[in-house]
Amino acid sequence: MEIESKTIVLTGAAGGIGRVVAEKLFLREKASLILIDLNKSGLDSLKKELLEKQNGSDHRKTIQTFTCDLSNPSEIDQLSDKLKNQPIDILINNAGITHNGNFKDISMEIFEKVISINLMSIVRLTHKFLPQLIKQKGAIINISSGCGLLAPGGVNAYTTSKYGVVGFSESLRVELKGAVGVTVICPDFVNTDITKNSMALMNIDANSPMRNVDALVKKEGVSPEKVANMIIQSIKKNDGIVLGGIKMRIACLMKFILPTLSEKIKVNIYKQFIENNYV
Numbered sequence: 001m002e003i004e005s006k007t008i009v010l011t012g013a014a015g016g017i018g019r020v021v022a023e024k025l026f027l028r029e030k031a032s033l034i035l036i037d038l039n040k041s042g043l044d045s046l047k048k049e050l051l052e053k054q055n056g057s058d059h060r061k062t063i064q065t066f067t068c069d070l071s072n073p074s075e076i077d078q079l080s081d082k083l084k085n086q087p088i089d090i091l092i093n094n095a096g097i098t099h100n101g102n103f104k105d106i107s108m109e110i111f112e113k114v115i116s117i118n119l120m121s122i123v124r125l126t127h128k129f130l131p132q133l134i135k136q137k138g139a140i141i142n143i144s145s146g147c148g149l150l151a152p153g154g155v156n157a158y159t160t161s162k163y164g165v166v167g168f169s170e171s172l173r174v175e176l177k178g179a180v181g182v183t184v185i186c187p188d189f190v191n192t193d194i195t196k197n198s199m200a201l202m203n204i205d206a207n208s209p210m211r212n213v214d215a216l217v218k219k220e221g222v223s224p225e226k227v228a229n230m231i232i233q234s235i236k237k238n239d240g241i242v243l244g245g246i247k248m249r250i251a252c253l254m255k256f257i258l259p260t261l262s263e264k265i266k267v268n269i270y271k272q273f274i275e276n277n278y279v
C-alpha cells in the first residue's frame with residue numbers, strides 16, 4: 001500500500017519505537033498522523049519537533065494528538081467516538097509495557113495490566129476502527145515480540161500477551177483477506193526505555209530485578225530505526241508476519257522441527273536468566 005497522504009493512527013507514539021515511526025511516516029512518507037499515548041508531554045514535544053522539522057514545506061499533512069490510557073476501555077470508547085467521522089487508512093498498535101518475573105510471584109493485578117495494554121487495547125482499537133479501515137481498504141500493524149513466538153521463561157505475563165497478539169493478528173488476516181491488510185511484527189530486543197517506563201507505570205520497586213533487564217535490553221537491543229523501517233516496509237508489502245533477526249528465525253524453526261532440543265536451550269537460558277538476577 002502507498003503511504004503518502006494516508007491517515008495513520010499510531011499508539012505508543014511517545015515511546016522509543018513510536019517516536020521514530022512517527023518521524024519517518026510524517027517527514028519521509030508524507031502521511032497525516034493521529035498520535036495516541038498516555039504521556040501527554042511526550043506527545044506534545046513530538047508534535048512540536050515534527051512540525052519544526054517539516055518547516056512549513058507541506059501543509060496538507062496534519063498531526064493530531066490524543067492522550068488516552070489504553071488500559072481503560074471507556075477511554076478507548078471516548079477516543080474512537082472523537083475519531084469516528086475521520087477516514088482512517090492505517091492503524092499501528094504499538095503501545096505496550098513489559099514485565100519480568102516468574103508466574104508464581106506475579107500479582108494478578110500486574111498480569112491483568114499487561115494483558116489489558118498489550119493485548120486487549122489492540123483488540124478494542126481494532127474493533128472500533130475496523131469499519132473505517134474497511135471503507136479505506138486499509139491496513140493494521142500490530143507490534144508483538146519474539147516472546148510472542150518463542151515463550152521464554154521468566155517473562156510470563158508479557159509472553160502471554162504477545163502470543164495473543166500473534167494469534168489475533170494471524171486469524172484476523174485470514175478473515176480480512178482482500179479487505180484490510182493485517183501484519184504482526186515480532187522484534188528482538190530494541191534499545192529503548194521500555195523496562196524503565198514499564199516499572200514506573202506499574203509502580204514496580206526501582207530495586208527489583210527488572211532494573212537489570214533494562215541494561216540487557218540496551219546492550220543487546222537493535223535500534224528503534226531498524227524496527228521503524230520493518231514496520232513501514234510491512235505496510236508497503238502487506239506482509240503477514242515479520243520476524244526479528246536470524247537467531248529468532250532459527251529458534252522458531254527449531255521449535256517445530258527439533259522441539260526437545262529447543263526446550264533444553266530455553267531451560268538453559270532461563271537458568272542463566274535467574275543466575276544473572278533478571279527475575
Ligand SMILES: NC(=O)c1ccc[n+]([C@@H]2O[C@H](COP(=O)([O-])OP(=O)(O)OC[C@H]3O[C@@H](n4cnc5c(N)ncnc54)[C@H](O)[C@@H]3O)[C@@H](O)[C@H]2O)c1
Pocket residue numbers: 011012013014015016017018036037038039042068069070071094095096097098117143144145146186187188189190191192193194195197198201217221
Ligand atoms: N523494546 C523492546 O525490546 C521491544 C522488543 C519487542 C517488542 N517491543 C514492543 O514494541 C512496542 C513499543 O515499545 P518501546 O520499546 O517503544 O517501549 P516504550 O516504553 O519506549 O514505548 C511504549 C509507549 O507506550 C505507551 N503506553 C504504555 N502504556 C500505555 C497506556 N496504558 N495507554 C497509552 N499508552 C501507553 C508509553 O507511554 C510509551 O510511550 C511495545 O508493544 C513493545 O512490547 C519492544
